[in-house]
Amino acid sequence: VCLTIIRTDARRQCAAIRTGDGRRGSWRRNVAARPGSIGNRKRLGMPPGEGIEEMLEPAGRNSDGIAARPAEGWTLGRITRPSRLNGANGLRTGADGRIYVAQVAGSKVSAIDVDTGAIETISPMGGGIIGPDDLAFDSAGNLYCTEITEGRVTMMTPRGEYRTIQGDMPVANPITCYQDRVIAGELRIGGRIMELDRNGGAPRVIIDGLPMVNAFEVGPDGKLYFPAQGANEIWRVSLDGGEPEVVAKDLG
Numbered sequence: 284v285c286l287t288i289i290r291t292d293a294r295r296q297c298a299a300i301r302t303g304d305g306r307r308g309s310w311r312r313n314v315a316a317r318p319g320s321i322g323n324r325k326r327l328g329m330p331p332g333e334g335i336e337e338m339l340e341p342a343g344r345n346s347d348g349i350a351a352r353p354a355e356g357w358t359l360g361r362i363t364r365p366s367r368l369n370g371a372n373g374l375r376t377g378a379d380g381r382i383y384v385a386q387v388a389g390s391k392v393s394a395i396d397v398d399t400g401a402i403e404t405i406s407p408m409g410g411g412i413i414g415p416d417d418l419a420f421d422s423a424g425n426l427y428c429t430e431i432t433e434g435r436v437t438m439m440t441p442r443g444e445y446r447t448i449q450g451d452m453p454v455a456n457p458i459t460c461y462q463d464r465v466i467a468g469e470l471r472i473g474g475r476i477m478e479l480d481r482n483g484g485a486p487r488v489i490i491d492g493l494p495m496v497n498a499f500e501v502g503p504d505g506k507l508y509f510p511a512q513g514a515n516e517i518w519r520v521s522l523d524g525g526e527p528e529v530v531a532k533d534l535g
Contacts, residue, residue, distance in 0.1 A: 373417030385415035411445025412437050419460040429455035448483050459499040468496040489524050
């Protein structure tokens, strides 16, 4: 949450932006020009000739918080618009050129038109995909999502039909499609990377015993690259299995 506070005395104006680190009373001081000019009022979201008067009350997930109430001589207002997404986890460009976004917190998938900024909900909250963390497409336009809170992978067809293709995948997180092969993994200690059967059959385990794998991509060498978060390294492994190789380490 970003807030701005404008002191209303005639000699000096200051803005303060809350750091968002969750500590009460934690503010970062920032210099702001006097809000009297049209340009500064527009930048701060202030209508011409008016101060910022609204009080920001706790709402949503922060409904048990403390209302932000300025001291005498100060006014309070919002300088950023609310996000139109409920977080952004996995991202993938679709065949239509839009960016598809998996949103765990919002339990939905949205598509963003990069030219117009328009956002369309593809799978809504309460739909057939719950808590999507990552997503991938096959050549037929089927959308595959890892559902991290459900421990499963669900496919959504271009007609909007849903089908769970793997229901036993604790902390399901990374997923990719390579030559129409669906590869998914588990973000947990001792996790597995598996090739999934799109018809819901038994998966093929490529490798197991991994330290929290995330974010898959197949490289030009045909090997699967991924961060091994528990090792603080980037690894790669053949899609046929075998021992993983360390590509980069000591990443911080």
